[in-house]
Structures are given as structure tokens and as C-alpha cells.
Amino acid sequence: MKSATTAHEVARLAQVSQSAVSRTFTAGASVSEETRTKVLAAAKTLGYRPNALARSLITRRSHIVALVMSYLENQFYPLVIEKLSQQLQKQGYHVLMFISEMDEADAVLTEILQYQVDGIVMASTMLSSALADTCAHAGVPVILFNRIADTGEHTRADTSSVTSDNYSGGRMVASLLLERGHQRIAFLAGLENSSTNLERERGFTAVLDEAGQQLHSRAVGHYSFERAQQAARTLFATRDRPDAVFVANDHMAIAVMDVLRLELKLRVPEDVSVVGFDDVPQAAWGSYSLTTVVQSVEDMVGATVDLLYSQMQGETGPRNVVVPCRLVERLSVRAAT
Amino acid sequence: MKSATTAHEVARLAQVSQSAVSRTFTAGASVSEETRTKVLAAAKTLGYRPNALARSLITRRSHIVALVMSYLENQFYPLVIEKLSQQLQKQGYHVLMFISEMDEADAVLTEILQYQVDGIVMASTMLSSALADTCAHAGVPVILFNRIADTGEHTRADTSSVTSDNYSGGRMVASLLLERGHQRIAFLAGLENSSTNLERERGFTAVLDEAGQQLHSRAVGHYSFERAQQAARTLFATRDRPDAVFVANDHMAIAVMDVLRLELKLRVPEDVSVVGFDDVPQAAWGSYSLTTVVQSVEDMVGATVDLLYSQMQGETGPRNVVVPCRLVERLSVRAAT
């Protein structure tokens, strides 16, 4: 357990000043080719690697971004971790994970700020107005991912967000189901107060309204697999059961299809049309032919990273990015190649 | 974008020395109740939070653990992130994510070490002997998660590992299939050279051998969903198809069942017994009744955390932890409650 080699030691071996060592490892600093070679040689023999923490202390940039999530059961979120982490790594940034329930947001935020992160991506927890203020005060940009700020009295001016066009997505689904000629259309909500759920439902019912059609029935699944299963049982228990259902996300849609097929012996999509929302890998919907509104993780993460970079440089560009989404029919099993 | 408040500023407001502030925020330091109160009051009004980076610089403990993974499609791994992160957070540690392909292990490791992490958990990439040495030399404990060190000439003395009892698991599966009276038993391998695959297969074939039974057929799926689908097509294309298959992990087992049911119109488990291996959430195997060998993520992560703590304190306790696993029959959809 020996201590790591320091720039000072390298300097001594290379017969140069510590500053020279520092410059050698700083992109675009002015060092002569000669000293540069000497330093690199010495560094190599000593196994020197600059201490990122010490550097952060003086540069005031940790190159660390905090990612806050709650539970990762929904396959959409692991994908977010993967893509975000990859994209940030390319630019020399790294993701520090924070798993937290909604109620501990306060404590978690304190921890986060202690690490002097350069930015925060909140992908699962809401941020109270007070906490957003704390971050703004500390000069740390916060990006809400897949959710928008609490629609309180005053709009939060200091919190950005990246969402997909949930409203339009909801509209697409309703149009599709009407086109297919469905008469008894149901909706299975996620978390009642989440912005994603609200917008998707708003778009969905708007189109139904415009067509003069009533919603057949409605239940709540809290974005949970098990609760969605139960909700499905309730929705389809009646004699006059729905012939189509829009489920607020793919994770729940899969749960619903399980119940419909295995418990209730209904055929999907022949007996019931099921439409989901999100972007989950094929491994998740493998055995179903799922119709879904896709919000591209790739695009959303890309937007997030762009926002982060601009805000970390102090820019105050556009704040609420809405990524378009599209209706997709997914095949369960690919044809053999 | 104002700079964070420092201990110095708090000290001035509280009319004490900076040292006093430091002590107040250090567990078990000697501070009088009086100054302690003054400091806390001042800290509160200024919104002071100690700078973790500066602290790490002097204490030589970052309280950061690096977690290295490659792809997160397999539902087993998100669960690892979640559990590991939660358990570490409880003790004041945090997870810094590194997504990496096998071939960039070198570059990634350099980045990792720059962050002065207190430990490294490698859950997806292999670690070369040279890299392991580098870490050992730097005094950073490395835990291989769900894989064991390259079985080179000399056993790696400085790399610990946490795995499940893959060999016994493989044996269990073979025993089960023999018990069920299967005659044409196939094996679908994961990554040929991975320790998990090797051990599972070794245990599996050992029991078949002991029973004097030949393996019917064998294919390779590389732990990938798509390649497992293709492998399934190959395995079951023959007239004399298998009546049972042991798939090296759940992720691939699900892919196989998709192909069997949807493409080949075979019933599982009536026509073919499929057995998997791992620990994935219900959302992953939702629509199947999956027989699988469960390696508990919870247990494995627990063991990992224990190992980390003991090694971070310089202890050199037991190094290769093997977590027991068990055979489980999972029901696809729960009965209504």
C-alpha cells in the first residue's frame, strides 16, 4: 500500500521543475519537445498519474457528473446509465451514481454537492424548489431527465429539463387506436402526478375528445410491474372489457400483456390492442409484438450532455429540450439472418 | 455561479479558528459544546458543506469506489449497480461508473486511478495480470465480480473475487434434467472462455458423464440476446431436436424461449425443458415459467462490500468468496392477491 508518485518526484528524476511536469500533462501548454520527452520518460518509469482530486481543487472542475436514480427495474434506465456514462467518458467526464428514494432527496443532494460535481442529472427523483435553489446558488447546473420541474407558482428558472414530446406521443396513440376502429379504449396511468404521465394522458384524451369518444376505463399502475399486473386484472375483469389499452410505459405494458395472455387467455393484438411508451431493449419486450411510442434514449442523452456542457461553461442557453418521439411497431423475434 | 463557502468563512462568522470548524465536522473530534453550537449556526446561515475533494486530498481516502461494466442489456447488471450503490451509500461511499469494452481496459484503468478511488469492482471486464499489478502497487483493492482471474501460470495473489458456486449450479441443472427423464440434453454456452461459463459447463457435463449420458448438442451464444436466438435456431433445426437445454444464463434463456415458442411453435416446458442461470428481476422473465439457478445479487453484493471494506483497511483476509446458489422454479404471473 505505497503512496502514489507525485509530480514532484517526477520532476526530480527528470531534472526539471514541478511546473514543467504539470505542463507536460496539460493539453495545449507550452513545453519544449526536449523537456517533454524527459518528463514523459521519468513519469513512465515511476508510473506517474496526475491526481485528479488535487487538480480539481485548483481548477474548480471535478469532471464528475452526479446521476440520481431510484429503482432500475424499468429497463429504460439502465440504458440511460450506459449511454450517459459512455458519452461523458468520451469528453473526460464521469458519472457518480446516487440511488435514492424520493423522500431522501435532501440528504442525497448534500452528499452530491460535497463532491463538487460539475453537474447533476436527476432521472428519477423530483427536485424541490428549495433544493433547486441550493444548486443554483452553488452554481451547479441541474438537468431533470424525463421529467419537468414541479409546476409550482413561479416557474423554476434555474432548472433545465430534457423530456420527450409526451403530449404528441399521447396523441399519436389515440389516433392509432381510433384508426384501428376501437370502441372501448382504456388508459393505464403511471404515477398520477408525474409529468410524463400527465402529458401522455393529456395528449391521449385530447384526441379522444376531439373524436367525441369517451374513455372506456382507467386504472393506475404507478410505473410498477406488479401494480400494473393488478391494474390489468381490474381493468379487464368486467364483462364489457376494453378492446384496446394505452399503457403509460413499456415496462407496465409488458406486465399487462403477461396478464392478458397467460391469466385471461386473451390474444394480443387480436383481442386487445396494447400500446406502450418508452425505449427498452429488445431483451425486455422479446416475446411480444409491441406497439409503442419510442422516445429515443440516445437522443435524450445526447440532448442532456449538450445541455450539461453548455451550462457547465456558464452559458444560459435554451433550457427545456423536448425530444420528438415516434410510433413504432416492434417485432418480437427477428427473422433468421 | 458563486463559489461555495469555505471553512474559513464559517470560522470568521463564528469567531473561532478554522480548525474548530474542521473539528466540528469531524466525527469524534474534541470540540466544546459551545464552539460546536456556534460553528453549526454559522455553517447553517452560510450554507456550508465541507469539500469532499479537499478532504480526500489530505486523508487519502476518496470514499469513491469504481465500478467497471460493459453492456447493461443483461438485467442482472443493473441490479448489481443498484444494490452495490445502495449498500455503499449507507457507509458513506459512492460508485463512480466506468463503462468499457474489454479492449480499452488499460485506458480506463488509468482514468480510474487518477480519481484516487478506494477500491475497484470489475463486473464485466477482465483484468490483465499487468493491470492487476498496477493496482496492487497503487494499493487499490480490486474485486472481480462474477468472474475469476485469468487462470494464468501464477495465481494472482492480489486480486479478489466474488462468484457464485457455478460448478455446483451446473451440477444441479444436470441432475434436474436427468431426474425429469430427458434423453436429448443440449447446452447453450455463453462466452467460451469466461469463468462463469466454464464452471457451469464443467459441473453440468460432470453429472452427465457420471450418469453415462452424452451431451446431445452444444452451441454458443456469447451471452448476447440476438446470438442466443440464432443459436437456438441452430440447435433446434434438426429433426432429432433436443428435449431439454441448459442455457448459460437467464438473459439468453429468455431469448431461447422466445424462439422456441414464437418461431418454432414448441411448448415450454411441455416439449422442451429450458433451464437458465442468474438472478434477473421478474420484469425480465415475466411471461415465462422459468427454471433457473439463482445466484443472489444481494448475497454477492454483500460479499463484495465486505471484501472491499476489509481490504480498504489494509486487511488481507479471505480473497475468493464463493456464494452458494439454488435451483428455483419461477412462476410467470402471480396469482391475484
Next chain:
DNA sequence: TTGAAAGCGATACCAC
């Protein structure tokens, strides 16, 4: 118990 002072390992600014 307390405060002054010496680092931790690096960068930034400064004359040279």
C-alpha cells in the same frame, strides 16, 4: 479544548 502553521498534489501567475 483551542489556534497557528505545515502540508496534501496539483495548477496558475509571475518574472526571467
Next chain:
DNA sequence: GTGGTATCGCTTTCAA
């Protein structure tokens, strides 16, 4: 281009 020096925010002796 180069080396000296102050500094980043904190913990840690060490006297008092």
C-alpha cells in the same frame, strides 16, 4: 519556454 511561489479547502500535528 522555464522555474519559483501563491493558492485551492481541508486535516493534522503541536504548543499553548
